[in-house]
Amino acid sequence: MSDETPTLDKLIGHTPLGRILKKDGIAVEFALIRRAFEAQGKVAPDAKKFQQIGQFSGTHLLKLITPRAEIGQHLLRVQRAAGNEATAVIPSTDARLAPVAKIAFRLLEVEGHATRSLVDHILSPDELSPTVTKAFADVFGDDALAALREGLKLTLPAVTTLPAAEFPIIFLPRPxxxxxxxxxxxxxEAYVRFNDVRERYFRKQEGGAPPISKARWHRQLVTTKQQNISSAVGQRRTRFLATMPRLLDRYSAELHRYVHGGRFPRWRDERxxxxxxxxxxxxxxxxxxxxDGYDPIKAYSNADIRRGLDERAGRLIEAARAFVDETLGDLEREYPDKKQLENPDLVSVILNRHWPKQDEFDRARRVLSSDHFKGRLEAERG
Incomplete structure (x- = not known):
């Protein structure tokens, strides 16, 4: 590392800066940061400012949804239910304190150790943490380290008010x-780390390599003063753009459901x-x-009645089969990649409709299960 002090923007931030440090060089790095402040004519941050950074850091930032969330009612700290590792926190201060936040949350890249910030080392200490915290205290003062610790451990006030018409609301049944x-x-953390998800969609396609997945994106400007939300976020929120599928008419929707395991489309012939x-x-x-049941005395049948029964059953079966064949043809054209679908049971096709009265449905189910109708089905198949 040269004797020339890098500019402040090269020394602080929320993303890895590529400045690989040795363990005994951490204090030197903090000293460079302090010197860069002074080189720009700024006063190095004091304990009060570091205490504010800790106090106004949380796991959930309400200002990511609306910038109108009131200070003191704008963040939460929620610990994971499982695991000993502390949940990642993000600062949510005004722009004035952003440079201070970028010191506390600067990701230190130390040879042989995980890349972590000063805040990470305070909340979830590891074998390197004593070296990091001592290096910080040697440069900015023991009082600054104590103030940052105190701010991070403060109990935040409960959120009791939300700006009107800004937040989604879900109603769940109480037991x-x-x-x-x-x-x-x-x-x-999900918002900040979304960049890691997004990055792979923007890699350059190399010749001969597997095709890179692409996606559509939606960018939303939350506020023109994004630093007042958090110094850890960019100007715009970026999301996957989810578009509604084309609206299917009723028949097309029934075809879609059938090829995915649903019921055969309804035959809607009112006759x-x-x-x-x-x-x-x-x-x-x-x-x-x-x-009242069956009365053999009232039973009456002749050749005309038997012929009429056969014709009525035959016409019903023929019409149902025509509907099934037409529907299967539509399915084949709409979903050519689907394996061949079996013919549905014709009785089920006839019964699958709206019946004005329950006794009409019961009567239909009875006669369509009769020996005569079964016989006509067999005859039609033959």
Whole structure:
């Protein structure tokens, strides 16, 4: 490292700077940061400012949703339910304190050790942490280190107010009755680390290499003063752009559901209910069925009635089969990659509709399960 002091922007930040340090060079790095402040005519941060950085750091930042969240009501600290490692916190101060936050949250790249910030070393100490905290205290003072620790361990006030019409609301049922109003807030760590997810979609395609996945993106400007939300975030929020699939008409939606394991599309010919009723009336007459059961004395059948039954059943079966064949043809054209689909049961196709009354459905199910109708199905198949 040269004797010339790098500019401040080369020494502080929230992303790795590529300045690889040796263990005994950490104090020198903090000294360079202090010297860079002074070289720009700025006063080096004192204990009060470091205490504010710790105090206004949290796991969930309400200002990521709206910049109108009030100070003191703008962040949460939520510890993970499992594991001993502390949940990552993000600073949420005004722009004036951003350079101080970039010291405390500067990722130190030390040979042979994990890349971690001063805040990480305070919240989740490891074997390098005593060296890091001592180096910081040697440069900025023991009081600055103590103030930062104190701020990070302060109990934050409970969030009791939210800006109107800014936050999503979900109502969940309470176990004892009534509803529970819930406002989902994503952890700030997910927002910051989203860049790691996004980066692979923007890699340059190399010849002969597997194709790189692409995606559509949506950028949303939350505020023109993004530093007032957090020095750890950029100017815009970036999200995957989710677009609604094309709206399917009812028949197309039924085709889609069927090829994915759902019920066969509904046959909506309004004449079917009337045709089944006519067939049922003639079948009941020939068998002597009454509202009280069967009366052999009232049974009446002749060649005309038997021919009429066969014709009515035949027309119903023929129409149902035509609908099935037409639908299977539509499925083959719409979903050519799907394996060949089996013909559905014709009785189920006929019954799968709206029946005005329950007794009409019961009657239809009875006559379509009769020996006569089963016989006509067998004859039609033959």
């Amino acid at each position: 004892g009755g009534g509803d529970l109003q819930v406002t989902p807030i994503a952890p700030a 079917v209910v009337e045709a089944v009723a006519g067939y049922a009336a003639l079948l009941d007459r020939s068998s002597g069925r009454t509202s």
